[in-house]
Amino acid sequence: MSVAAPTGAARGRHAHERLAADQLPPTSVVQLKHPVRLASAVLVGLVALAVLYSMATNENFQWGRVWFYLFDPQIMAGLRSTLILTVSAMSMGLVLGVVLATCRISRNPVLSTVAGVYLWFFRGTPLLIQLIFWFNFAALYPRLSLSVPFGGPEIVGASTNEVLTVWFVALLGLTLNEAAYMAEIIRGGLLAVPKHQTEAAQALGMSPLMLFRRIVLPQALRVIIPPTGNQVIGMLKYSSLVSIIALPDLLYSAQLIYSQNFETIPLLIVVSFWYLLCTSILTVAQRRVERHYGRGTPGAPAPRTPGSLRRRIAGTTQGGTR
Amino acid sequence: MSISVDATQQTGAEAMETEREQGRHETGQGEPSRDESSRDEAVVRIVGLRKSFGGLEVLKGVDLEVERGQVVCILGRSGSGKSTLLRCINHLERPDSGAVVVDGFVMGYRCKGETLHELRPSEAARQRQAVGMVFQSFNLFPHLTVMENLVEAPRKVQGRRRAELVVEAQALLKDVGLEAKADAYPGTLSGGQQQRVAIARALMMQPTVMLFDEPTSALDPELVGEVLEAMKRLAATGMTMIVVTHEVAFARNVADRVVFMADGVVVEDGPPSQVIDAPRAPETQTFLATML
Numbered sequence: 295m296s297v298a299a300p301t302g303a304a305r306g307r308h309a310h311e312r313l314a315a316d317q318l319p320p321t322s323v324v325q326l327k328h329p330v331r332l333a334s335a336v337l338v339g340l341v342a343l344a345v346l347y348s349m350a351t352n353e354n355f356q357w358g359r360v361w362f363y364l365f366d367p368q369i370m371a372g373l374r375s376t377l378i379l380t381v382s383a384m385s386m387g388l389v390l391g392v393v394l395a396t397c398r399i400s401r402n403p404v405l406s407t408v409a410g411v412y413l414w415f416f417r418g419t420p421l422l423i424q425l426i427f428w429f430n431f432a433a434l435y436p437r438l439s440l441s442v443p444f445g446g447p448e449i450v451g452a453s454t455n456e457v458l459t460v461w462f463v464a465l466l467g468l469t470l471n472e473a474a475y476m477a478e479i480i481r482g483g484l485l486a487v488p489k490h491q492t493e494a495a496q497a498l499g500m501s502p503l504m505l506f507r508r509i510v511l512p513q514a515l516r517v518i519i520p521p522t523g524n525q526v527i528g529m530l531k532y533s534s535l536v537s538i539i540a541l542p543d544l545l546y547s548a549q550l551i552y553s554q555n556f557e558t559i560p561l562l563i564v565v566s567f568w569y570l571l572c573t574s575i576l577t578v579a580q581r582r583v584e585r586h587y588g589r590g591t592p593g594a595p596a597p598r599t600p601g602s603l604r605r606r607i608a609g610t611t612q613g614g615t616r
Numbered sequence: 617m618s619i620s621v622d623a624t625q626q627t628g629a630e631a632m633e634t635e636r637e638q639g640r641h642e643t644g645q646g647e648p649s650r651d652e653s654s655r656d657e658a659v660v661r662i663v664g665l666r667k668s669f670g671g672l673e674v675l676k677g678v679d680l681e682v683e684r685g686q687v688v689c690i691l692g693r694s695g696s697g698k699s700t701l702l703r704c705i706n707h708l709e710r711p712d713s714g715a716v717v718v719d720g721f722v723m724g725y726r727c728k729g730e731t732l733h734e735l736r737p738s739e740a741a742r743q744r745q746a747v748g749m750v751f752q753s754f755n756l757f758p759h760l761t762v763m764e765n766l767v768e769a770p771r772k773v774q775g776r777r778r779a780e781l782v783v784e785a786q787a788l789l790k791d792v793g794l795e796a797k798a799d800a801y802p803g804t805l806s807g808g809q810q811q812r813v814a815i816a817r818a819l820m821m822q823p824t825v826m827l828f829d830e831p832t833s834a835l836d837p838e839l840v841g842e843v844l845e846a847m848k849r850l851a852a853t854g855m856t857m858i859v860v861t862h863e864v865a866f867a868r869n870v871a872d873r874v875v876f877m878a879d880g881v882v883v884e885d886g887p888p889s890q891v892i893d894a895p896r897a898p899e900t901q902t903f904l905a906t907m908l
Contacts, residue, residue, distance in 0.1 A: 493708055494755035498769035498821060499745035501738035508772060512759045587759075 328607075335607050359560035363551070364567065372547025373568050379533045379543060383468035384526055390469065391476025398481050409477070416474035422535050425467040429539045431458055464536040468529065475525060483518035484510065516587045523580030527573050534569075544568055659684045659856050660705065660825055664714035667700055674700045676880035677714070682825070687857045689867035691891075692877035693903060698860040701877070702827050705858065706747040707740055718746055719824050745773060748818030752830040754810040756802035762789070762813050763798040766820050774821070781820070788816040792846045808839030812846050819850075826850070828859040864907050868892050876900045 313319060349355060363369060397409035416424070432454035439451025458466075487510045495505035537546035548561040660682040667675040674697045682688050690698045703709040705716050707724035715732065716723040724740050725732035735743070757765050766785040770776050789795045792812035802810055811831055818826060828847065832840040844866050851857055851870050861867060867874050867888055874891040876884040878899040884891050895901045 490751065490753055490755045491757065494749075494751060494757070495769070496708060496741060497706055497744060497747070497749035497751075498817070499741050499743075499773045500769060501741045501773075503738070504741075504772055508768060509757055513757075516759070 332607060354559065355563070356557065356560045359557055360563045360567075363548075363557075363561055363564045366551070366564075368547050368551060369544070369564060369568070372542055372544040375542055375547075376530065376533055376544040377572070379464060379468065379536065379541075380526070380530045383465055383472055383533065384529050386465070386469040387472025387476050387529075388522075390473035391480055394473055394477035395480035395484065398477060399484065413474045413477060416471050417478075421467065421471045421532060422538065424471055425463065425535055425539055428458065428463045428467045429460075431463075460536075460539055460541045463539055464533075464541045468533060468536070472525065472529060476522070479518055479521045479525070480514075483514035483516075486517045487513045512587070519583055519587055520580070523576065523583070526580075527576050530572055530576065531569060657684050658682065659719055660858070661717040662701070662705070662714070663717070665701065665704055665711050665716065666713045667697075667704060667709060667711050674880055675704070675711070678877075678880070678882055680875065680882060680885075682856060682858060684856055685854045686872045687851045687859065687870055688873045688875060689871040689888075690858065690860045690875045690877060691862070691864070691867060691900075691903065696877045697880040698877050699829050702749075702829050702858065702860050705825075705827055706744050706749055708749075718743075721746070723747075741773075745821050746824045748821060748823035748826040750811065750814050750818055750826065750828045750831045752833050754802070754807070754814045754834070756810055756813055756817070758802050761799050761801055762794070762805075765802065765813060766817050769817070770820050770822075785816070785820060788819055789813075791849070792816050793842070806839060807835045808842045811835065811843045815843075815846055815850065825856045825858065828857065828861065830860055830862065832861070832863060862907070864892060864904065876903070878903075 350357075394409045394412060397405040398413070400406050400409075436454055437451055438454050438457050439448045441448040441451070491509055491513065492505060495509040500509070533543060534545040536543055537549060540546065542550065544565055548565045552558045552561045658681040660680070662678055662680040665675050665678040666673065676697075678697070678701055680688075680701075690701065692698050700709060704711050705718070705723065707716070710724060715725070721727075721743060722732060723743060724735055726735055726739075756762075757768070760768060763782065763785055766788065767778060767781045770781055771778055786795060786798065789798055792815060794809060794812055794816070797805060797809065797813070802813065805813065815826075815831075831847065832843050835843065840863070844863060847857070847859070847866070848870050859867075859871070869888075871888050873886065874884075874888045875882055876891055876895070876897065876899070878897075883897045884895060884900045890896075891900060892904065895904055
C-alpha cells in the first residue's frame, strides 16, 4: 500500500490501515470491549453480596422477631390506618387542589391572589409543624361555632377539642398541605396544553365545559399523572408524621410495641417492609396509568424489552444499552 | 357575481371606488346572466370591523362580503391583519367595533332590536358550528385517533349518532386520500396528512363557510401540493371558502376573488385576473413583485 496520504497520517491514522482503491472492507467484526464496565459490575456485585451476607448473619437484625411481628394484629391495624389516611387525604387534597388550581388560573384577581397566598403558606412551612399546629388549634380558638358573622348569635357550636380528634387533625393537616402541592401540579398540567388546542376545539363549536373535559383535561392528565403518582407515594410515607400526634398509623403502632419491649430494630424492619411493599405496588400502578395516558405521544414510556444481563454488561452497543 | 364592498367606514376608500367598479365588470364577463339586481346572497358580511391588540390597531375598519359558493383568497404581508380578520369571522377574537354576520347571525352577539347583546361562551360556541376553520399548525387533537378527531365534535356538539358519523368520516377521509389512516394518531402523520385530516375534521360539522388560515405555511414544500389539491377539490364542490394564503398560484387558479390587505384595510378586491395580474394599488404591486 504505497498510496498513504499525508493527510491521513496527520490525522493520527496508520498508513497500513488504509484500504486500496479496489479493496473491499473486511466483513468479520470484533466489537469493542468494555473492561471498566465489567470491572465495576463485579466490584459493586461483591459489595452488595457482602452487605446481604452481613444482614443475614448479624443476629442483631433478629429476623425471627421480624417474622413474629410481620402480621401482628396491631401492625395490621396500623397499616390499615395508614392506607385509609393516604387514600382519604390524597383524594380530598386532589379535590381541593383542583379548586385551588382553578382559582390560581382564574382571571379574577381576588381568587388568584387568595389561592397564591394559600400555596405560599402551605408549601412554605413544614408539614410536621402544620400538624402540631392543628393539634394545638384549641389554644387559638377554644370554641368552634357557626354564628351570624361579626359577633352575632351562635347557631351551632362545640368545644374545639371535641371536634378536632386526632383523626380529624391528621386528615386536615395532610389534606390542606397536599392540596397546595396538587394545585401546582394541576395548574402546570393545564398550562402545558397549547392554546391552539382550545382554539381548535372552539372553532368546532365545543362549549367551554366540553372542550375542557374532552380536549384539555385528557392532555393535561398526561402531564399531571406522573407527579401525582409521586405525591401518592410521598403521602404514604409522610403520613407517618401523624405518629407525632399519636394517631396509631403503621409507624405509631410499631412505636407502641417497641416502647414496651425495646425490640426497636425488628419492628422498624417490619414497618419498612410494609411501606416498601405499598410503594412498590403504587409504582407499578403508576407506570400502567402513565402508559394509558401517553397514547398518541411518541415520547410516551413504551413497554421495556430488557436484553440479557450478560449482554448488557458485556455491552453490545446495538440495543440494550443507551 | 359581484364585488360588494361597503365603503362607508373605510378610510381612503373613495380612491379605490373606481377600481372596484371595474372589477365588477370584469367578473361579470364570466357569468353574463347575473347583474346587480340578481346578485347572490352574501353568506358572510363583515361590517366596519376594527380590532386592536394593546395599542396596535390591527384592523382599521374592514368591510367585506362573501357570497355563497365563492372562494375568496386574502393576500397581504404578515402583519396586515389577514389572520385577525379570519379569527374575527368565527369570533375567536372579539372585534372592538363592527360586526361579522354569517348566514344572517351576528357572530358572538344576540341581536335584539337596535342593540347587540354579547353571548355566553357556550352560546357563541354553538354559533361557530356554521364556520369551519383550518389552522396553520393543523391543531389536531393528539390524544385522539384520526377517526376520533373527526367524530368527536359532531357527536358531542350536535348529538349525532356515532355509527352514522363514522360512515361520513370514512367518506371524507377517502376524499382527502387518507382512508387508511383512520386509526392512526396524528403524531404519526406527516404535516400534509395532518392538514388534510384537519380539513376533513372541519367539514364534519357541515359548516356553511370554511376558513383557512395559511393552511400550507407550516408545511415542507413537497407537501404543500397535496393540501392545495384537497382545497381545490373542496372548492369545486361549491363550498364557500375564505383562504388566507401566500400561495399566489393557488389564488390565481382557484379563487373567484382575491382581496389584498395592507395595514389593516382592504386595498384591492377583485377577480385574480385583476388583483394578481394587473394590480393597481402600489401596495399590491410591491407585494406581488416580491412574491413572484
